[in-house]
Amino acid sequence: MAVRRLSRWAIALPVALALAGLSGCGSGEPAASTTSASAGGAKEVTVFAAASLTGTFTELGKAFEAAHPGTTVRFNFGSSATLAQQIVQGAPADVFAAASPATMKTVTDAALAGSPATFVRNKLQIAVPADNPAKVAELEDLTDAKVKVALCAEQVPCGAAAVKALDAAGAKVTPVTLEQDVKATLTKVELGEVDAALVYKTDVIASAGKVTGIDFPEADRAINDYPIATLAKAPAGEAARRFVDLVLSQQGKDVLTRAGFEAPDQR
Amino acid sequence: MLVLPAVAGLVFLVLPLAGLLIRAPWPTLLERLAEPQVLEALRLSLVCASVATAVCLLLGVPLAWLLARVDFPGRRLVRALVTVPLVLPPVVGGVALLLVLGRRGLVGQWLEATFGITLPFTTAGVIIAEAFVAMPFLVISVEGALRGADQRFEEAAATLGASRWTVFRRVTLPMIMPGVVAGAVLCWARALGEFGATITFAGNFPGTTRTMPLAVYLALETEPEAAIVLSLVLLAVSVIILASLRDRWVSSP
Amino acid sequence: MTLHARLVVTRPAFTLDIDLRVEPGEVVALLGPNGAGKTTALRALAGLTRMSGGQIGLRGRPLHTLPAESRPIGMVFQDYLLFPHLSALDNVAFGPRCQGVPKTEARRAAAALLERVGLAGRAAAKPRQLSGGQAQRVALARALAVRPELLLLDEPLAALDAHTRLEVRSQLRRHLNDFDGVTVLVTHDPLDAMVLADRLIVIENGAIVQQGTPGEVARRPRTDYVARLVGLNLYRGLADGTQVKVDELLFSTADSLDGPAFVAFAPAAVALYRSRPDGSPRNLWQATIDGIERHGDNVRVHLDGPIAAFADITPAAVADLDLTPGQRIWASVKATETHAYPA
Numbered sequence: 001m002a003v004r005r006l007s008r009w010a011i012a013l014p015v016a017l018a019l020a021g022l023s024g025c026g027s028g029e030p031a032a033s034t035t036s037a038s039a040g041g042a043k044e045v046t047v048f049a050a051a052s053l054t055g056t057f058t059e060l061g062k063a064f065e066a067a068h069p070g071t072t073v074r075f076n077f078g079s080s081a082t083l084a085q086q087i088v089q090g091a092p093a094d095v096f097a098a099a100s101p102a103t104m105k106t107v108t109d110a111a112l113a114g115s116p117a118t119f120v121r122n123k124l125q126i127a128v129p130a131d132n133p134a135k136v137a138e139l140e141d142l143t144d145a146k147v148k149v150a151l152c153a154e155q156v157p158c159g160a161a162a163v164k165a166l167d168a169a170g171a172k173v174t175p176v177t178l179e180q181d182v183k184a185t186l187t188k189v190e191l192g193e194v195d196a197a198l199v200y201k202t203d204v205i206a207s208a209g210k211v212t213g214i215d216f217p218e219a220d221r222a223i224n225d226y227p228i229a230t231l232a233k234a235p236a237g238e239a240a241r242r243f244v245d246l247v248l249s250q251q252g253k254d255v256l257t258r259a260g261f262e263a264p265d266q267r
Numbered sequence: 268m269l270v271l272p273a274v275a276g277l278v279f280l281v282l283p284l285a286g287l288l289i290r291a292p293w294p295t296l297l298e299r300l301a302e303p304q305v306l307e308a309l310r311l312s313l314v315c316a317s318v319a320t321a322v323c324l325l326l327g328v329p330l331a332w333l334l335a336r337v338d339f340p341g342r343r344l345v346r347a348l349v350t351v352p353l354v355l356p357p358v359v360g361g362v363a364l365l366l367v368l369g370r371r372g373l374v375g376q377w378l379e380a381t382f383g384i385t386l387p388f389t390t391a392g393v394i395i396a397e398a399f400v401a402m403p404f405l406v407i408s409v410e411g412a413l414r415g416a417d418q419r420f421e422e423a424a425a426t427l428g429a430s431r432w433t434v435f436r437r438v439t440l441p442m443i444m445p446g447v448v449a450g451a452v453l454c455w456a457r458a459l460g461e462f463g464a465t466i467t468f469a470g471n472f473p474g475t476t477r478t479m480p481l482a483v484y485l486a487l488e489t490e491p492e493a494a495i496v497l498s499l500v501l502l503a504v505s506v507i508i509l510a511s512l513r514d515r516w517v518s519s520p
Numbered sequence: 521m522t523l524h525a526r527l528v529v530t531r532p533a534f535t536l537d538i539d540l541r542v543e544p545g546e547v548v549a550l551l552g553p554n555g556a557g558k559t560t561a562l563r564a565l566a567g568l569t570r571m572s573g574g575q576i577g578l579r580g581r582p583l584h585t586l587p588a589e590s591r592p593i594g595m596v597f598q599d600y601l602l603f604p605h606l607s608a609l610d611n612v613a614f615g616p617r618c619q620g621v622p623k624t625e626a627r628r629a630a631a632a633l634l635e636r637v638g639l640a641g642r643a644a645a646k647p648r649q650l651s652g653g654q655a656q657r658v659a660l661a662r663a664l665a666v667r668p669e670l671l672l673l674d675e676p677l678a679a680l681d682a683h684t685r686l687e688v689r690s691q692l693r694r695h696l697n698d699f700d701g702v703t704v705l706v707t708h709d710p711l712d713a714m715v716l717a718d719r720l721i722v723i724e725n726g727a728i729v730q731q732g733t734p735g736e737v738a739r740r741p742r743t744d745y746v747a748r749l750v751g752l753n754l755y756r757g758l759a760d761g762t763q764v765k766v767d768e769l770l771f772s773t774a775d776s777l778d779g780p781a782f783v784a785f786a787p788a789a790v791a792l793y794r795s796r797p798d799g800s801p802r803n804l805w806q807a808t809i810d811g812i813e814r815h816g817d818n819v820r821v822h823l824d825g826p827i828a829a830f831a832d833i834t835p836a837a838v839a840d841l842d843l844t845p846g847q848r849i850w851a852s853v854k855a856t857e858t859h860a861y862p863a
Contacts, residue, residue: 081487081489082488085487153485155485155488156485156488176388177387177469177472177476178470178471178473178485179470179471180471180484184466184467187362188470191362191365192369192370193365193371193387193388417601419597420601422588423595423601424603424614425589426566426567426568426588426589426591426593426594427589427662427663427665427666428589428590428619429614430589430618437603437614438603441605442603442604442605444605
């Protein structure tokens with residue numbers, strides 16, 4: 001009996017491990033597009049977009065499908081840097097919307113995309129827990145050693161922007177952690193593990209009241225441009241261009257600004 | 268009949284390693300290795316994984332003993348619970364740890380109020396996250412060894428006047444030592460590669476919480492080549508340590 | 521230091537319930553078929569199997585309330601269970617160490633014991649380097665090292681090959697003679713039991729069916745199991761003087777008694793005839809040959825008929841009689857070799 005139960009475990013464990021591993025890796029993998037490239041008649045547009053665009057682009061995708069019956073839009077949301085790597089490694093994408101010019105540059109340098117257009121900008125805010133335990137009011141408060149601060153790691157766009165803003169303000173902040181992406185940074189604030197963090201305004205709005213956003217003037221010195229481009233080998237061709245047009249249209253702007261993004265001309 | 272799938276399995280396991288080796292930036296390798304941040308992350312990784320393994324041994328071996336030797340109601344449930352960290356995505360594990368041991372967590376709140384201890388963003392936090400994720404490997408391995416061990420040796424020790432503790436220390440433990448070592452090795456390897464729970468619970472800061480896997484992940488964002496170098500260092504060091512341990516411990520029984 | 525015990529262990533579809541009384545210096549063997557409960561009884565004495573009832577008293581002290589590690593016992597297991605990671609010396613020193621004897625002293629005592637069992641030269645050997653006979657002696661030394669008042673041996677010779685067994689058996693007998701406590705051993709081998717024990721207790725289905733000195737048990741078996749063990753044909757009948765009626769057969773016996781009785785005779789005492797012998801000897805019946813097999817230097821013939829019986833005859837006799845299975849044959853046994861005793 002004992003032996004049989006043990007052997008069941010022995011089988012179940014590797015299987016469980018394999019499943020856990022699969023689900024962990026699967027989400028980041030690009031979905032292969034099965035579309036044929038006949039001009040304009042594409043049935044599927046595959047969009048690789050920065051994770052911060054998840055809400056807005058999903059909404060725009062539905063609008064696009066409504067306007068172009070028979071065409072579906074598939075998204076692969078993730079870290080811009082990861083997406084850029086995937087595109088360079090040959091992932092079959094039609095459109096790339098990045099959270100920073102640097103990540104877009106990875107793709108354009110490889111001559112895989114046409115000239116990108118900046119479609120929105122995102123601005124940093126100080127995010128504090130709803131009850132603001134450290135009574136943070138301005139950027140200067142983050143330099144207090146007793147205030148626990150989380151920043152994004154410099155390697156990811158929100159971290160680069162944070163460094164730029166802090167430099168501009170001449171503020172020396174020693175964070176307790178450098179998070180791997182903006183969502184992780186925000187989570188630390190939501191859970192109250194840190195007293196403040198620098199994250200995008202859009203993320204503060206998306207958190208729906210769990211964190212409070214505080215504007216600060218130096219944020220204007222570290223505005224993040226979001227470029228979008230159709231890819232040179234876009235299997236969907238014309239449909240891909242039409243999707244980019246939708247993002248750049250007034251309709252697109254409305255959806256994006258509602259989420260906290262700023263229009264590029266609104267400086 | 269078995270050789271073909273065996274070879275296929277080996278190729279499947281080894282090919283990604285070959286990929287890393289082929290794409291490694293060999294000319295600049297030494298230069299990159301000399302960077303103090305790399306050594307710092309490596310040192311932190313080895314220290315944390317080793318301490319986490321020690322913690323797992325201290326808590327996991329008695330737990331395995333309880334599961335294997337003591338018949339109590341709900342044992343099946345407890346056994347299933349022990350494996351939770353295996354199935355749980357590590358990031359979720361990290362969040363769960365925050366909810367309990369974080370500054371506003373159930374226990375963490377009390378820890379801070381009573382002792383002034385906060386665990387997130389500290390090296391201790393890294394060790395806790397690694398131990399949480401790696402402990403099931405040890406418990407399952409040791410429990411298996413305990414179930415495989417002939418309990419009559421323990422009875423024989425009892426007839427010679429050995430107390431439960433003496434039986435465990437002088438008879439059971441030496442007899443299941445190969446299983447304990449195997450479990451500890453798995454546990455250590457898992458702790459060494461731990462990423463999700465660590466970055467979520469302990470955060471990422473050079474010198475205190477940035478272990479090699481975290482450094483690799485961040486390097487991947489901007490400099491894939493640096494990430495490859497870091498991965499190879501981690502791999503080489505762990506292989507050397509495990510191989511030397513194997514010769515010493517897992518030789519002839 | 522007398523052992524008084526009533527051992528009750530209840531399991532689904534099995535109940536052990538036996539009374540034991542063993543004097544100091546006495547060696548008692550629990551003998552019985554597989555599954556009779558003899559090992560269970562030994563484990564209950566050791567405290568390794570929980571009793572459902574009864575009690576154990578040794579020298580007037582209750583033992584059954586103590587856990588195994590607190591009982592003044594030494595136990596030799598069937599496959600010895602020497603700790604594989606310890607040397608022979610440390611195996612023997614294990615018990616004294618558990619009793620708090622300092623290490624050097626425990627080792628000195630262990631070395632002395634190993635010398636006593638003739639293994640002084642093997643002190644450093646690991647159990648897997650020992651032969652079966654050596655391992656058995658180390659196991660005995662380990663059990664004696666705790667200076668037990670009650671020595672328990674579970675099939676102490678069963679794991680040995682025939683040759684080693686002979687040698688180890690006589691050595692074990694000597695060591696048991698030297699031991700002044702109570703010894704209970706379990707065996708299913710009648711020869712081991714006869715050589716090693718002062719008294720046999722036969723257990724079947726969890727109950728004692730017969731006990732007595734080896735001689736008594738060997739001469740006067742009271743169950744089919746014991747009769748087979750000691751190699752006798754056994755029947756139950758009704759005695760009237762020197763006549764015992766078994767089913768339809770009337771046996772004339774060497775003993776005189778009245779009432780329910782056992783009749784026993786050795787297979788070698790049975791004579792076989794192709795045709796009804798002249799002079800009408802007593803104790804004669806007609807049987808069918810059920811089987812023929814070699815039995816030592818002789819041939820054992822299985823007889824069916826009014827009574828089932830074994831007959832041991834010489835190979836020459838088999839040839840002379842031209843025996844084949846299924847054949848009808850006459851069998852007889854002399855009255856002087858037929859024993860009767862009260863049932």
